[in-house]
Amino acid sequence: MHSEFWHDKWSKKEIGFHLDEVNKVLLKYWPDMQLAAGNNVLLPLCGKTLDLFWLRQAGYGVVGIELSEIALDELAAQLTQELDIAIEKSREGEQVLYRGDGVLLIAGDFFAVNRAQLQRELGGDVAAVYDRAALVALPESMRQQYSQHLHALSHGAAQMLITLDYDQSLMDGPPFAVSDDEVKAHYQTLFELTLVEERELIEQEPRFKARGLASFKQRLYFLR
The missing domain is CATH 3.40.50.150 (Vaccinia Virus protein VP39)
Incomplete structure (x- = not known):
């Protein structure tokens, strides 16, 4: 599946996969992950999911990787508006990075992001994946x-x-x-x-x- 497929979906707002609420499975079962607040959670191919909001509000650092800059522009704007988190956006090579308090969003090819990059940005490894x-x-x-x-x-x-x-x-x-x-x-x-x-x-x-x-x-x- 080519990246153009997803870019086209976001540009046309054909995003039936996006949930307008926090996933009930996350709400019910996340406590069983037994992860202390303050740890970083990675959300691969995150879109503009509200699950990321919930995790940030619960006290976790959140790392979202998503192909679409449109999706992350909207996500960053919501984080600023609803959680009062200032987000700094910068274009770095083939990626667009969004940095804020407890927030790292990366727009670009998932397979081009590596562990060393995340370690530099976070000061260590992520503690869990959702x-x-x-x-x-x-x-x-x-x-x-x-x-x-x-x-x-x-x-x-x-x-x-x-x-x-x-x-x-x-x-x-x-x-x-x-x-x-x-x-x-x-x-x-x-x-x-x-x-x-x-x-x-x-x-x-x-x-x-x-x-x-x-x-x-x-x-x-x-x-x-």
Whole structure:
């Protein structure tokens, strides 16, 4: 999947994947991550998610990486308006960086961001990863590369991972279907993998039901 696909989605405001509320799974299960406030949490392919707001308000440093500068412009503006966090924006090479109190946002290619860069910016490694819509945003051909790069980027930090699974012969992504077996293939050699919750969402997703799906499952994993 080319970057132009996502740039086009944001420029046309075709962002049905964006939630206008904090994810209920984050609210319910984040305390089980047992991460002390003050630590930095990485949100890969973050868009302008309100989950980042919630984590910052909860006292965590937040690091968002997102391809679209449009998305991060809107996110930075909201952080300033709603949390009174002054954000400084600068263009550095192929990236656009947004820096504020407890906030680091990077607009650019996820695969071009490395651990050393984050360490310079943060003074150390991130302590956790929250992946709500990153793995499922990528086609199968990119997911192995993504999982390996994320592991290196975060120096093996614990992850809260949310996936979606459905019959992809009936509907193509994104969001793409990621099976439990695929999650194990990507992560079980790197982490202790725990399936925390599996929930059927098809009755809550009429747009996917209208496309012929009989099942649309959400799974939550902890990777430690």
